[in-house]
Amino acid sequence: MSSKEQGLHLVLEVWRQKGPEDAGRFESYVLDSVSPDNSFLEMLDQLNEKLVKEGQEPVAFDHDCREGICGACGCVVNGQAHGHEKGTTLCQLHMRSFPNGAKLVLEPFRATAFPVLRDLVVDRSAFDRIIQAGGFVSVSTGSAPDANLVPVAKDNAEKAMDAAACIGCGACVASCKNSSAMLFTSAKVSHLALLPQGQVERERRVAAMVAQMDAEGFGACTNTQECEAACPKEISIENIARMNREFFKAKLKRL
Amino acid sequence: MSEPAPSPGSSARISAPIATPRAGFLHAGLSSVTKKYAVAMSGLALVGFLFAHLAGNLLILIPGAFDQYAAALHASPLLPLAEIGLFAVFVVHVALALVCARANRDAKPQKYAVAATRGKATLASRTMVITGCTVLVFVIVHIAHMKFRAPLFGNPTVETGSQWVLRTLAHPLGALFYAAGVCAVGVHLSHGVWSLFQTLGWNSKRWHARLTCLSRAVGALLAAGFLLIVVYALLRGGR
Ligand code: HEM
Ligand code: FES
Numbered sequence: 304m305s306s307k308e309q310g311l312h313l314v315l316e317v318w319r320q321k322g323p324e325d326a327g328r329f330e331s332y333v334l335d336s337v338s339p340d341n342s343f344l345e346m347l348d349q350l351n352e353k354l355v356k357e358g359q360e361p362v363a364f365d366h367d368c369r370e371g372i373c374g375a376c377g378c379v380v381n382g383q384a385h386g387h388e389k390g391t392t393l394c395q396l397h398m399r400s401f402p403n404g405a406k407l408v409l410e411p412f413r414a415t416a417f418p419v420l421r422d423l424v425v426d427r428s429a430f431d432r433i434i435q436a437g438g439f440v441s442v443s444t445g446s447a448p449d450a451n452l453v454p455v456a457k458d459n460a461e462k463a464m465d466a467a468a469c470i471g472c473g474a475c476v477a478s479c480k481n482s483s484a485m486l487f488t489s490a491k492v493s494h495l496a497l498l499p500q501g502q503v504e505r506e507r508r509v510a511a512m513v514a515q516m517d518a519e520g521f522g523a524c525t526n527t528q529e530c531e532a533a534c535p536k537e538i539s540i541e542n543i544a545r546m547n548r549e550f551f552k553a554k555l556k557r558l
Numbered sequence: 559m560s561e562p563a564p565s566p567g568s569s570a571r572i573s574a575p576i577a578t579p580r581a582g583f584l585h586a587g588l589s590s591v592t593k594k595y596a597v598a599m600s601g602l603a604l605v606g607f608l609f610a611h612l613a614g615n616l617l618i619l620i621p622g623a624f625d626q627y628a629a630a631l632h633a634s635p636l637l638p639l640a641e642i643g644l645f646a647v648f649v650v651h652v653a654l655a656l657v658c659a660r661a662n663r664d665a666k667p668q669k670y671a672v673a674a675t676r677g678k679a680t681l682a683s684r685t686m687v688i689t690g691c692t693v694l695v696f697v698i699v700h701i702a703h704m705k706f707r708a709p710l711f712g713n714p715t716v717e718t719g720s721q722w723v724l725r726t727l728a729h730p731l732g733a734l735f736y737a738a739g740v741c742a743v744g745v746h747l748s749h750g751v752w753s754l755f756q757t758l759g760w761n762s763k764r765w766h767a768r769l770t771c772l773s774r775a776v777g778a779l780l781a782a783g784f785l786l787i788v789v790y791a792l793l794r795g796g797r
Contacts, residue, residue, distance in 0.1 A: 522666065
């Protein structure tokens with residue numbers, strides 16, 4: 304029988320941490336008969352069923368949609384946020400991406416601004432507070448206008464859509480050596496700065512979001528571009544250049 | 559009774575206070591983007607200076623030209639002003655770069671057990687603090703050696719500035735020290751130049767590849783230009 308029929312044999316090194324105050328440590332587990340068609344999260348489900356049967360605590364991990372659109376899932380697999388596949392969330396990563404007998408080291412996203420709550424679950428509410436600082440449109444624009452009533456240049460529409468693809472998973476912060484949140488923040492700033500609805504609050508938005516980003520304890524971008532490569536939605540660092548531009552323009556106007 | 563629901567047009571958040579910048583004397587109340595901006599602007603000014611510095615120094619390849627140029631420079635009443643300006647730019651660059659670097663380290667206190675990259679980070683981009691600090695040490699020694707003629711690489715009796723340059727650069731330690739210093743600058747700029755464009759917001763998908771290419775070219779060109787002077791001194795055997 305091939306290993307495909309038997310399923311994969313995996314050696315897992317998983318970060319276990321009881322709570323925010325616990326120091327945490329790696330624990331080893333061996334898992335057999337993992338279907339290559341399973342997603343990474345289904346593999347973790349399988350591990351947890353095994354742990355529960357053995358009377359052990361299951362591994363805590365975040366998940367919700369399991370279809371790559373909500374941004375809830377994510378951990379670091381062998382040093383890479385969401386694993387090694389390009390443009391893929393952990394829930395959309397399939398076990399066929401790993402060879403039989405693979406050793407997988409699972410760690411939570413690491414950042415001062417993302418404290419570990421338990422095992423692989425981190426507190427990403429810092430992102431929510433960055434959004435609350437300005438990532439919205441609060442001026443009344445009436446009910447939905449007819450399509451194409453407000454013209455948006457094709458190029459801007461495309462760029463705004465690309466930026467809006469950010470699901471706020473935090474892989475950018477996780478993969479950055481400085482734990483910078485500039486890819487996330489710049490995607491949100493760009494998305495609204497490129498659309499007519501975002502114009503009224505444009506300057507205040509970028510100033511407030513950058514200030515909140517700093518207050519949360521994220522680092523500053525040094526342009527190593529690892530975030531863009533790790534992003535499951537492949538958000539471009541072009542957005543960071545745009546955010547810097549927006550920030551500078553906003554400061555000049557305030558002078 | 560429950561509170562009335564806020565009407566959509568009157569969100570309280572639009573007037574919510576903007577978070578205050580990072581506390582602490584070293585951050586000087588500046589946001590991360592502002593500090594990065596200052597590092598990039600001062601970096602750009604330093605790159606400009608390096609090109610002018612190299613152009614002037616290459617005159618040493620033409621007999622007599624360098625000493626003439628040096629005499630003209632020193633005769634200018636603007637020289638001390640330019641020196642103070644350059645020093646200030648350098649201090650801003652180093653101080654803010656190190657303040658950012660420290661905050662960046664604090665933002666990621668725990669590294670991953672498995673170190674991996676996606677192949678985007680380069681040796682140069684990951685070692686900006688190291689190459690930067692190497693340049694800092696180099697610049698301090700360089701000024702002591704060239705400006706104040708500290709006898710670090712032999713102490714030849716000379717009549718002209720060009721003789722001091724060529725004879726001390728022909729000293730094995732001098733040649734090695736200068737070669738290492740200019741290489742550190744080259745590596746720093748192979749990432750620094752495109753990085754400064756990105757930081758200042760002068761980048762986009764269209765320009766990205768061209769700018770990274772330009773960055774490597776500038777780093778290589780400056781390092782090679784200064785190395786040429788070292789090689790010339792060695793070939794001339796210090797005469
Ligand atoms: C001839 C001297 C120097 C030149 C021409 C130069 C040039 C540059 C440039 C162009 C940048 C990119 C700016 C940005 O993207 O924000 C940069 C960044 C930086 N420089 Fe320098 N620099 C010099 C000396 C130094 C020194 C002495 C240090 C010492 C600590 C230093 C440390 C740094 C650091 C830490 C960064 C930030 C790295 C990053 O954002 O990736 N530099 N430099
Ligand atoms: S669980 Fe929603 S993106 Fe992975």
